[in-house]
Amino acid sequence: MTREDILEELKKVLAYYTPDKEMLNSITPETDFVNDLKINSANLVDIIIEAEEKxxxxxxxxxxxxxxxxxxxxxxxxxxxxxxx
Incomplete structure (x- = not known):
């Protein structure tokens, strides 16, 4: 699986947790979960759990x-x- 494949799948997961949906259009590898996407630490744990399952x-x-x-x-x-x- 390529980095690009993983990134595309991760964007789908992040859509649920990102309050500012406009930010989803500009996600890059440098996008910070907390500062840019406003994802709190509890939701970051949920994202990790989803990745583990997926x-x-x-x-x-x-x-x-x-x-x-x-x-x-x-x-x-x-x-x-x-x-x-």
Whole structure:
């Protein structure tokens, strides 16, 4: 699975949690969950859980702590998918 594929799927998940739907059109790897998308920490946990379920992966605390923006989230998901291979 490519980074672009993961990013597109992640955008679908983020749509539910992002209060400003206009921001969804401009999501990049540098987009910050808290500052740009206004997603709180509880919802970030929900996003991580959804990613775990969707990709059948486990994101441990160390990996979760690295997730600060969309790009780092994609990196963690891709890393965990690759670990399963």
């Amino acid at each position: 990709y059948d992966i486990e994101i441990d605390m160390d990996a979760a702590e690295r997730i600060r923006d969309v790009g780092s989230c994609v990196d963690v998901i891709q890393e965990k998918i690759n670990e399963k291979k």
